Amino acid sequence: xxxxxxxxxxxxxxxxxxxxxxxxxxxxxxxxxxxxxxxxxxxxxxxxxxxxxxxxxxxxxxxxxxxxxxxxxxxxxxxxxxxxxxxxxxxxxxxxxxxxxxxxxxxxxxxxxxx
Amino acid sequence: xxxxxxxxxxxxxxxxxxxxxxxxxxxxxxxxxxxxxxxxxxxxxxxxxxxxxxxxxxxxxxxxxxxxxxxxxxxxxxxxxxxxxxxxxxxxxxxxxxxxxxxxxxxxxxxxxxxxxxxxxxxxxxxxxxxxxxxxxxxxxxxxxxxxxxxxxxxxxxxxxxxxxxxxxxxxxxxxxxxxxxxxxxxxxxxxxxxxxxxxxxxxxxxxxxxxxxxxxxxxxxxxxxxxxxxxxxxxxxxxxxxxxxxxxxxxxxxxxxxxxxxxxxxxxxxxxxxxxxxxxxxxxxxxxxxxxxxxxxxxxxxxxxxxxxxxxxxxxxxxxxxxxxxxxxxxxxxxxxxxxxxxxxxxxxxxxxxxxxxxxxxxxxxxxxxxxxxxxxxxxxxxxxxxxxxxxxxxxxxxxxxxxxxxxxxxxxxxxxxxxxxxxxxxxxxxxxxxxxxxxxxxxxxxxxxxxxxxxxxxxxxxxxxxxxxxxxxxxxxxxxxxxxxxxxxxxxxxxxxxxxxxx
Numbered sequence: 001x002x003x004x005x006x007x008x009x010x011x012x013x014x015x016x017x018x019x020x021x022x023x024x025x026x027x028x029x030x031x032x033x034x035x036x037x038x039x040x041x042x043x044x045x046x047x048x049x050x051x052x053x054x055x056x057x058x059x060x061x062x063x064x065x066x067x068x069x070x071x072x073x074x075x076x077x078x079x080x081x082x083x084x085x086x087x088x089x090x091x092x093x094x095x096x097x098x099x100x101x102x103x104x105x106x107x108x109x110x111x112x113x114x115x
Numbered sequence: 116x117x118x119x120x121x122x123x124x125x126x127x128x129x130x131x132x133x134x135x136x137x138x139x140x141x142x143x144x145x146x147x148x149x150x151x152x153x154x155x156x157x158x159x160x161x162x163x164x165x166x167x168x169x170x171x172x173x174x175x176x177x178x179x180x181x182x183x184x185x186x187x188x189x190x191x192x193x194x195x196x197x198x199x200x201x202x203x204x205x206x207x208x209x210x211x212x213x214x215x216x217x218x219x220x221x222x223x224x225x226x227x228x229x230x231x232x233x234x235x236x237x238x239x240x241x242x243x244x245x246x247x248x249x250x251x252x253x254x255x256x257x258x259x260x261x262x263x264x265x266x267x268x269x270x271x272x273x274x275x276x277x278x279x280x281x282x283x284x285x286x287x288x289x290x291x292x293x294x295x296x297x298x299x300x301x302x303x304x305x306x307x308x309x310x311x312x313x314x315x316x317x318x319x320x321x322x323x324x325x326x327x328x329x330x331x332x333x334x335x336x337x338x339x340x341x342x343x344x345x346x347x348x349x350x351x352x353x354x355x356x357x358x359x360x361x362x363x364x365x366x367x368x369x370x371x372x373x374x375x376x377x378x379x380x381x382x383x384x385x386x387x388x389x390x391x392x393x394x395x396x397x398x399x400x401x402x403x404x405x406x407x408x409x410x411x412x413x414x415x416x417x418x419x420x421x422x423x424x425x426x427x428x429x430x431x432x433x434x435x436x437x438x439x440x441x442x443x444x445x446x447x448x449x450x451x452x453x454x455x456x457x458x459x460x461x462x463x464x465x466x467x468x469x470x471x472x473x474x475x476x477x478x479x480x481x482x483x484x485x486x487x488x489x490x491x492x493x494x495x496x497x498x499x500x501x502x503x504x505x506x507x508x509x510x511x512x513x514x515x516x517x518x519x520x521x522x523x524x525x526x527x528x529x530x531x532x533x534x535x536x537x538x539x540x541x542x543x544x545x546x547x548x549x550x551x552x553x554x555x556x557x558x559x560x561x562x563x564x565x566x567x568x569x570x571x572x573x574x575x576x577x578x579x580x581x582x583x584x585x586x587x588x589x590x591x592x593x594x595x596x597x598x599x600x601x602x603x604x605x606x607x608x609x610x611x612x613x614x615x616x617x618x619x620x
Contacts, residue, residue, distance in 0.1 A: 025561070027553035029170035049494060049549050054440030057496040058553060060561065061535035063438060064145060087145035089438075089467035 024068030027058045031115025044107030047100045051091065059111045064088060068112050074105040145534065146471055152498075152527025153536030153562040154597035162594055162608040165570025169612075170558045174513075177555065177614045180588075183223050184609030185212060187590050189577045191242040191255065193273075196582055199228065199242070199255065200590065200611060204235030205262055207526075208595070208602035209324040216240065216255060216271060219611065228255070229275045234267070236260040238411070239294045239305075239577070243395065249301030251395025256280075256303055258292045262325060266292030268305055268393060280397040284385050285310065287329045289320065290409040290426070295393075299419055302392040304403065306410035306423065309388040310334045313408075313463075314455035314479050316370040317433035321352040322529075322601060331369045337386035337405040338451075341481040342366055344376030347433035364433065366455065366479040377481065388454050390423060390446060406452035406488065407444075412504035412577070416546070417516055421446040422492070424501045424520065427458060430470050430531030434479075436463055437470040437531065441495035443504075443518065443544060453488035455479050460487045493518075493549045498525040499538035503577035507543075509584025512616055518544040519554065521575035521589060524563060526597050536562030539572055541589060541614075555589070555614060565594045573608065587614040 028034070036042040055064035064087070067077075078101050084090030091101075166177045186203040193199065197218060204214025214237035217225035231237060238258045245253045251270070259267040266286030270278045280303070286292045290308020298304050311320060316333050320326040330353075345366060350359040365374025384400060385391060388407045391400040409426040416422060423444050428436035439458040456463055456478045463476045495501045503521025507514045522538035539562055541555035557564060557571040564571040577590040593608030 025556070027556060028172050029553055029556050030558070032173070045550055046548050049551060050490075053551055054494045054497050055438060057499070057537065057551075062499075062537040063497040063531075063533050065148070065534055087437075087471045089465075 024060045024066035025058070026060070026068050026111050026114045034111060034114045036110075038106070038110070040103045040106045041110045043100070044103030044105070047096070048104050048107055051096055052104065055088075059108060067108055071112075074109065077105050077108060078102070145532075148534055150528050150532040151535050152533050152597060153524045153539050153566055154595055154602070155527060156596075156598065162565065162573065162605075162610070163570040164610065166612075168558050168564065168567075168569040168571035170556050171614065172554065174617050175614055176617050177612055179610050180613050181219050181223055181225075181611040182609070183607050184225070184593070184611070185606045186210070186236070186592060186604060187576070187609040187611070188236060188238050188592065189240040190579050190588050190590050190611065191240045192579075192582050193242055194245050194253075198588070198611070199240065200225070201237045201240045201257065202609070203237050203260075204231060204233070205260060206236065206592075206595065206602070206604035207323070208604050210604050210606070211235070212606075214259070216257065227275075228273070229271045229277055231259060231269075234259055234261050234264045236262070236291060238291050239296075241294075241296050241303075243297050247297070249395065251297065251301065251303070254395070256295050256297070256395070258294050258305055260291030261286040262291070263287075263328070266307065268292070268295055268303065270395065278397070280395070281385070281393050281400055284400075285332075285335050285387050287325050287332045288334075288387075289323055289325070290411075293409070293411045294413045296413045296415065297395070298392065298415060298421070301395065303395055304390060304392045304413055304421070306407070306413055307385060307387055307389050307391060308409035308411070308426075309407075309454065312429045312432045313434040313436050314366040315347050315364055315433045316368070317347065317349045317364060318352050319432035320370070326370060327353070333369050334367050334387040334455075335385075336367060336380055336382045337384055337389050337402050338382035340367070340380050340382065342374050342376070342378045342380060343478055343481045344374050344378060345477050345479055346373040349433050403448060404446050404450045404452060406450075406454045406457075408454045410444075411502045412521075414504040414506060414518075416506050416518075417508050422504065422518065424495075424504050425452070425491075426500055426502070427497060428463075428468075429498070429529075431529065434476065435470050435473070435531070436468050436476060437473075438467050438497055439463075440497050441499050441501040442491040443493040443495065443501070443520070444489075444491050447489075451484065451488060453484070457484065457488050459494070460490050462487070492546065493544045493551055495520065495522070495542065495551060496537045498527060498530050498533055500524060500526065501538075501542075503575060503579075503590065505579050505587075507584065507587075508580060511585050511618075512580070512587065514543055514554075516546055518546055519578055519580075519587060520544060520551075521578045523574045523576050523592065526602065528599075529597055529601055536566065539563045539574065541572075541575055541578065541587075563594070565596075572612075573610070585615060588612070589614065
């Protein structure tokens, strides 16, 4: 039992470590332009530019960690944005309405899949 | 068996699903992870050049047209398309030399047009074409940073003859006299950075080197302001002997001078954190707008609108600010843009600007702005040092009316911690949507070429489109590492890159 739980735990931790350390760059010169024909993605991108870009430029690491290499589901992305974690501030509904946050999550998903 | 399956399932969930998000979050944690600034140890001191190491959008090419410059900061073109560059003559890290305006010839030959004394850095240059309207035609206009004797705006002829159009600008501090650019009205527009990071002189300014030279220097507002009376205690780096005294310093005051609530500081022009203008024949500077931190790059868009890039606050000194991005502003006459109490329209007393494990940042001015400062057109990354700005005018280059931005790159850890190198690239801004996209980046990863052991971009500090609009010229300052002692700039590592769209070379 201990062995069976240790193995997946180790695998997940190792995977997470590798994911956290690997490059998350998805920008146009490296991966081609992002398709923003979906209005939700286009809107999410503009909201992202105001609220998120300065710390996670292009979804990559900067002042804050990379988002592009975090395979978190949308609900966890939204939870972290709403409640903050560690150094990251929380974004209230007055600042980042739920519809905008949904679109930011959609933009991030599209960005992760770019290229 | 069903019980065993349930236990196995529960164990799997505990072992897998819980640790995954937890691990991802922990490994992403700002506080736990070590800082990884672009200039931090690991930076090579030499310079290789290989354009293939720079990634661009499909169809674009890049080449190095000049190398071996020392601290180049700006570029311009004469009537015939001749290329001229400015060597700063001063770099952070207290590296001194002679600033120069040189004509860039083939094979890395640089023909001196004018040489300044040790009052650099020369931070910007423009040429007013002979066919332009107004009295300033056929001259170069330079900003002299003035670390020793104050900032100046210089007019330089093709024969090197030099006239100071403005002198004694308040430029002894962290940030200098910048620009200048000719406006559509024939006036010269220039920026004047602040003396300090966020309004309070402190030990960080002693580390820059200038506080020992100018003990009484501090920021000067452009209009009368009323202080909240916030004072900040710090060590006095000039205390003789081993143990350092503690001193209190208020905003807009000399080091060691406290302030009281309600204290009025008289505004005057010239001032700090401002964009001003002057006639190309000289005279007293006029105020255009204020409340900037360091409006390093100024540019007029093809439609005549006026824009500035403003370097955001650092996490340093007596009043460190966290998480404040670089801002691209549209400039309107008479507007106050928020320094030292705002970043964009947001007050610095918000939690998002408070460094981890620190108390809330307090405002320095007594009355909150009403209305608050306007929103910037675009936000650029924290600590990217967005220093170069121009607009694409040509359909042959593409991205017409987009702004192009040179990002010098972070100065971590001196300016604050970052998890990965920030900047060291060229970005473009869709001016209609405020969307920032990478345009030219190092292929091997984020950071300067010297850290990546590649031949790509180091520290892009300025850029300008050629007069025909077909080529984008990028001024690359060269290698500048950052150690615990501070910046370590490397001479003769500056480069000028040219970027063009393949079909129009």
